Amino acid sequence: MLLMTIVPALFGVVCYLVPGYEIKKYVVILCAIVLTVASLLVLSGGSQQLTVESIGLAGLSVPLSPIILVLDYLLLLAFLWYGIKDKEYKAVLLVILQLIPLTYFEFFMPKAAHAGAGTFVLDQLAIVMCLIVSIIGSLILIYSIGYMKEEKHVSSFFLVMMVFLGDMNALMFANDLVWLFFFWEVTTLCSFLLIRHYRDDVSIEASDRALWMNLLGGVALICGIVLIESSYGTTFLSELANLKAGLPGFLSFLPAAAVALPFALLAFGAFTKSALIPFNSWLTGAMVAPTPVSALLHSSTMVNAGVYLLIRLAPLIIGTFLSTMIAVIGGFSFMFCALLALSQTDSKRILAYSTISYLGLIAMCTGINTGLALTAAVALLVFHAVSKGLLFLCVGEVQHDTGARDIESMEGLVTRMPLVAYIMVIGLISLMAPPFGVFVGKWLAFQSVSTFTSISLSLIDIFFIIFGSIFSVFYYSRWAGKLLATKPFSEGKPAHHEWYMELPLIVLVLGVFVTVALTTFFFSNLINLPPVYGTEPSKLVMGWSIQSAIGGFSPLGFLVIFLIIILVPVLVIRVPKTAVTHTYACGTGEEPELGGGYFQSMIGESVLLKYLDPIGILLMVALLVAAVI
Amino acid sequence: MADNMLVTYGVPLVLLILSPFIGGILIGIDRKVTARLQNRAGPPIVQPFYDVLKLFGKEDKIVNKTYLVFGSAYFLTVILSLGLLLFRYDLLITTFTFGLSFIFLVLAGYSTRSQFGYVGATRELMQMLTYEPILLFTVFLVRLVTGSFEINSIYNAAQPLLFALPLALLAIFVILPIKARKSPFDIAEAHQEIAQGPETEYSGKFLGLLYLTHFFELFFILWFVGLFYVKDLPVAGFVIPGIAMQVLLMLIAYVFLIVVDNATARLRVDQMLKQVFILGMILLILNLAYIIVTGRWIA
Numbered sequence: 001m002l003l004m005t006i007v008p009a010l011f012g013v014v015c016y017l018v019p020g021y022e023i024k025k026y027v028v029i030l031c032a033i034v035l036t037v038a039s040l041l042v043l044s045g046g047s048q049q050l051t052v053e054s055i056g057l058a059g060l061s062v063p064l065s066p067i068i069l070v071l072d073y074l075l076l077l078a079f080l081w082y083g084i085k086d087k088e089y090k091a092v093l094l095v096i097l098q099l100i101p102l103t104y105f106e107f108f109m110p111k112a113a114h115a116g117a118g119t120f121v122l123d124q125l126a127i128v129m130c131l132i133v134s135i136i137g138s139l140i141l142i143y144s145i146g147y148m149k150e151e152k153h154v155s156s157f158f159l160v161m162m163v164f165l166g167d168m169n170a171l172m173f174a175n176d177l178v179w180l181f182f183f184w185e186v187t188t189l190c191s192f193l194l195i196r197h198y199r200d201d202v203s204i205e206a207s208d209r210a211l212w213m214n215l216l217g218g219v220a221l222i223c224g225i226v227l228i229e230s231s232y233g234t235t236f237l238s239e240l241a242n243l244k245a246g247l248p249g250f251l252s253f254l255p256a257a258a259v260a261l262p263f264a265l266l267a268f269g270a271f272t273k274s275a276l277i278p279f280n281s282w283l284t285g286a287m288v289a290p291t292p293v294s295a296l297l298h299s300s301t302m303v304n305a306g307v308y309l310l311i312r313l314a315p316l317i318i319g320t321f322l323s324t325m326i327a328v329i330g331g332f333s334f335m336f337c338a339l340l341a342l343s344q345t346d347s348k349r350i351l352a353y354s355t356i357s358y359l360g361l362i363a364m365c366t367g368i369n370t371g372l373a374l375t376a377a378v379a380l381l382v383f384h385a386v387s388k389g390l391l392f393l394c395v396g397e398v399q400h401d402t403g404a405r406d407i408e409s410m411e412g413l414v415t416r417m418p419l420v421a422y423i424m425v426i427g428l429i430s431l432m433a434p435p436f437g438v439f440v441g442k443w444l445a446f447q448s449v450s451t452f453t454s455i456s457l458s459l460i461d462i463f464f465i466i467f468g469s470i471f472s473v474f475y476y477s478r479w480a481g482k483l484l485a486t487k488p489f490s491e492g493k494p495a496h497h498e499w500y501m502e503l504p505l506i507v508l509v510l511g512v513f514v515t516v517a518l519t520t521f522f523f524s525n526l527i528n529l530p531p532v533y534g535t536e537p538s539k540l541v542m543g544w545s546i547q548s549a550i551g552g553f554s555p556l557g558f559l560v561i562f563l564i565i566i567l568v569p570v571l572v573i574r575v576p577k578t579a580v581t582h583t584y585a586c587g588t589g590e591e592p593e594l595g596g597g598y599f600q601s602m603i604g605e606s607v608l609l610k611y612l613d614p615i616g617i618l619l620m621v622a623l624l625v626a627a628v629i
Numbered sequence: 630m631a632d633n634m635l636v637t638y639g640v641p642l643v644l645l646i647l648s649p650f651i652g653g654i655l656i657g658i659d660r661k662v663t664a665r666l667q668n669r670a671g672p673p674i675v676q677p678f679y680d681v682l683k684l685f686g687k688e689d690k691i692v693n694k695t696y697l698v699f700g701s702a703y704f705l706t707v708i709l710s711l712g713l714l715l716f717r718y719d720l721l722i723t724t725f726t727f728g729l730s731f732i733f734l735v736l737a738g739y740s741t742r743s744q745f746g747y748v749g750a751t752r753e754l755m756q757m758l759t760y761e762p763i764l765l766f767t768v769f770l771v772r773l774v775t776g777s778f779e780i781n782s783i784y785n786a787a788q789p790l791l792f793a794l795p796l797a798l799l800a801i802f803v804i805l806p807i808k809a810r811k812s813p814f815d816i817a818e819a820h821q822e823i824a825q826g827p828e829t830e831y832s833g834k835f836l837g838l839l840y841l842t843h844f845f846e847l848f849f850i851l852w853f854v855g856l857f858y859v860k861d862l863p864v865a866g867f868v869i870p871g872i873a874m875q876v877l878l879m880l881i882a883y884v885f886l887i888v889v890d891n892a893t894a895r896l897r898v899d900q901m902l903k904q905v906f907i908l909g910m911i912l913l914i915l916n917l918a919y920i921i922v923t924g925r926w927i928a
Contacts, residue, residue, distance in 0.1 A: 412742065433729050433732060434722065434725055434729060439725070443721065443722070447721070447778070450772050450773065466762045466765045467762055470761045470765075473732065473761075474754050477732050477735050477739075477754060478739070480736060481736050481739025481740060481750060484736060484740035485739050485741070485742035485747070486740065486742055552719055553722050564705075565702050565709070566702055568701075569697065569698040569702060570698050573694060573697050575691050575693070575694045580693075581690045581691065581692065
């Protein structure tokens with residue numbers, strides 16, 4: 001536990017202090033190993049509750065809560081300072097808006113005495129999240145050794161990366177919402193610092209945008225926490241499920257259903273963190289940062305915090321209109337971000353939009369809020385993290401070696417960088433096709449969308465999921481096709497290998513296959529739903545297949561079949577040198593420029609966002625309204 | 630018990646083995662009929678098999694290995710999805726697997742880096758964008774009516790699908806020419822414009838393999854349409870068995886394909902996208918409203 005949270009930060013400090021890239025390198029590797037081993041220890045330890053009230057410091061026992069409080073204020077002051085320095089007054093205002101409820105909460109609010117709840121809870125969900133953060137995060141750390149070799153500001157880069165990882169673990173384990181708020185704000189700070197890594201105008205602007213959007217979420221979060229304390233009398237997540245809520249006195253003018261209001265605020269915070277429409281611009285802007293940062297933000301940390309919170313909230317809002325609203329907002333982002341991704345040519349932007357679109361899908365699943373849907377949400381979270389981490393690292397390596405990240409210029413990459421290109425193709429296919437994990441998640445999501453007991457607004461989700469899936473298939477296959485396009489008689493130059501960057505790729509691509517093979521194990525052992533849902537994901541597993549009430553599918557079986565379908569032709573087909581010929585060109589021997597098919601004038605960012613942003617804002621308003629009616 | 634085994638596994642297996650022959654002969658009849666309509670003599674009905682056999686004896690001309698691998702994967706995946714359909718696996722998975730076969734064809738088209746292959750692959754994707762939503766939505770409606778994604782539940786339902794989903798069947802008829810690569814939607818392989826689209830660079834036995842795949846494909850889509858009527862129909866004293874009704878429906882779809890193929894000219898991609906989306910989605914939404922209003926759906 002301690003290993004997971006504080007130690008990466010300590011390693012970070014050590015790494016910051018030691019001189020020279022060579023020594024730093026070993027500190028980073030050591031940190032990655034410690035983090036991975038620790039996460040595996042947590043996995044084998046199983047779920048447990050921990051109460052850490054104080055830490056022993058040089059024989060002196062210091063209670064933890066005041067420390068966090070002090071750090072909280074320091075953090076907000078840091079935001080304030082950055083806001084004033086960059087003349088980003090939105091951020092300044094939002095920090096002040098956070099300071100008020102926080103001060104009220106900590107000093108003026110009458111609080112019930114807590115007893116018995118652990119400050120940290122390591123349940124199945126937290127363990128799964130911790131595995132994602134630690135293992136994928138460690139691989140990204142190792143990858144950065146290769147990537148950052150010739151960059152500036154390396155020391156602070158590694159420091160922030162490691163603090164970030166430790167903090168994400170703490171966020172997953174935290175049971176007290178006040179602590180969760182603190183860790184939440186630390187992720188905001190870390191991502192802010194990482195995005196402005198290059199310190200040029202573009203990255204400072206992007207980081208400021210990320211800052212104010214996430215601070216907006218922070219405001220919603222702290223307000224939600226204050227409301228939860230005043231209506232439930234506790235801030236411990238594990239206790240909320242068993243308590244009956246009463247509306248606090250100062251809100252008594254609202255109808256009784258308004259007890260859901262704090263959850264609407266928390267969900268709002270989650271949406272900003274997960275960058276759903278209309279907050280998508282901070283995540284696409286964050287692409288200016290070095291690629292390991294993008295990989296970290298998109299796959300294993302930051303954005304996952306939002307949907308993680310949604311999964312935590314879901315059991316508390318079953319059957320409410322708020323829940324339906326979350327499903328609609330998620331589905332909306334899923335479909336339209338997939339459409340936006342379709343119009344992009346920049347590989348990192350495609351990945352950014354596709355991340356938002358998948359986060360939308362996960363949010364949609366938590367909003368549908370049945371046992372099946374939540375299983376789908378957790379499964380999607382895990383499998384998406386593996387595949388997306390892999391793709392970002394691939395794109396990073398291509399950009400590092402060729403300097404280009406446009407998918408048009410990646411044409412025929414298999415001859416120039418075969419290893420990376422083939423891994424990238426596998427990564428792309430794993431995001432859309434059976435039997436890979438993301439497909440399993442999508443399939444479960446499709447099932448849960450088509451299972452409903454009453455006709456409601458959530459019927460619209462069926463459109464979102466169908467069109468969203470097709471759009472994603474479109475842009476992934478086009479990209480994969482471009483990578484594979486090779487002309488006959490073209491000789492590739494021998495690729496240059498950077499093992500620090502390629503080793504994580506190989507591990508992750510193996511991870512893609514291993515996670516598919518272990519899907520049934522994962523469902524039966526690692527996903528555990530609160531009892532309110534009535535069904536256990538382990539009931540879905542029958543032998544080697546996943547069988548719900550309305551359909552069944554065997555991931556392992558299909559993995560074997562598809563491996564045969566691909567590998568047998570690979571091994572059997574021989575291409576004799578004499579049979580090789582030029583492509584058919586009607587006998588002219590020349591061919592026109594090929595490309596296009598992005599429909600920028602129809603569905604480009606400038607066209608679509610004009611409409612999507614206002615609709616997104618309306619949806620956010622509807623979310624808050626949905627909670628009080 | 631032995632009888633049961635025979636019906637559950639024997640019949641689908643026989644059908645799977647026969648399907649390329651049925652598909653091939655249907656394509657042969659199609660060519661003959663089309664030729665007669667155009668006042669030509671037309672090839673013999675078994676000409677498609679002659680073509681395939683001849684191709685297998687031809688010398689290969691190859692651009693690279695990747696597209697051959699994906700072409701073969703396309704062939705195997707179509708067979709796999711037909712097998713899933715006949716052995717009554719999950720309908721949703723079957724649909725996705727059939728969709729995956731097209732992804733393989735698209736990847737094959739792109740990986741040749743030929744101008745015709747490239748344009749054809751892009752058009753193939755556009756076609757997929759057009760028909761896949763309608764197909765998936767129909768599958769969703771089937772799930773609503775029968776209560777499950779299992780194909781078995783279509784056979785066990787009280788009524789044939791057609792009674793609950795008449796408009797969805799019409800929507801399937803709208804996309805039928807896309808899946809069968811026929812006019813007005815033979816856009817990806819528009820041979821007067823872009824040679825053979827994604828299949829341009831294939832030759833010899835690999836082209837034969839693709840021809841064979843089309844036989845399987847035709848049988849797949851007809852069988853899929855046939856699922857809309859699999860129940861026995863009692864008519865004035867005696868009973869028409871379900872399989873006969875299914876075959877009848879398949880024949881109607883087949884004749885529809887030939888008629889439409891001969892009666893229409895090819896559309897542009899954007900025309901296809903707009904017309905099919907608007908028409909198909911209106912039909913499906915009306916059908917959804919009908920199901921909901923009459924309370925025919927199962928939670």
